[in-house]
Amino acid sequence: MTNHPIEMFKYHTWANQTILGRIKELPSSVLSQEVNSSFPTIAHALSHIYAVDKMWYLVVTGTGMPEALQVTQQLNGSILHSVEEYAHSFDELAGQYREWFRSQTDLEQTILLDNPYAGIRHTRLSEIVLHLVNHGTYHRGNVSTMLRQLGHASTMNDYALFWYQAPRQDEMTSEV
Template identity: 40%
Template sequence: MKHQAILSYDYHLWANNKFFGHLKELPDEIYSQEIESVFPSIAETLSHIYVTDTIWLGVILEDNFDQVRASGVKAAEATKGKNLEDLEDMFKELSERYKAFFNSEDDFDRPMVLEHPHYGRLETQLSNLVQQVVNHGTYHRGNLTAMIRQLGHPSVPTDYILYLYDKNAKN
């Protein structure tokens, strides 16, 4: 049976894919349309999720702080000017990197120690870091929902329970 951390990450992918699918059904211009919100556009919000997922993968892989920071800068540069389909492809490639790590990991409850120059030292478990990735995505998909509605369009529901229903229907 899959560890709960992997099941949670599967939900994260499902919810991201729901948003990409929904955004493709909406007028193209809303993707980069400026809006007064937490982020200046839907594109910027998706970029933020991607960059943060990239950073957390580095943390999970136990890269050092400078490597993690550099990967975030590189990811931010890579997302600039990308259209929706290109960014979706980048998300898919990143999810494959996560899945490769998950397939090689046999202990999601193993201890991990994070060292951050501003926040200090944190002793935690790998599963908590995966949960951070999922929670961060959920938070910003809420921003996306508000932004899409503010632009005059319906959003797409991505509640966890809907993921469970969808998963159950496919089994």
């Protein structure tokens, strides 16, 4: 049986590496070229995706959301110098998530989420995973638009393409 939050996280990881792979094919200056979009540069968008992924990782591993936001706030504006640095950072964080997934016996368990912007609510771990994937998808769309504004084609990174390109493994033996 497929564990959908884990499958969606696999997609998220694949989609991040797919868009980063496309950016690697372009001149290195594309990261820092300013555009009139949701973020001033592609680097800012990538830093934001990473910071939010890291914030949610801290939350699911036991840090309160206010503290996790405080810890990752500087990451949101921290601009890396190369696509390779972003790829490495995303890959390293994905490895931390994979370890966390392996330690989980019930992604439907709830935690008390104290969101300083929205309030307190009981939230399933699976909901958090799906939110982080949805957030990444939204902002990869921003990156695709920014690439087009800069005169470059993006690359398809839809979930349906993931179905055909990512290797499928037996759920009982697959690594997250």
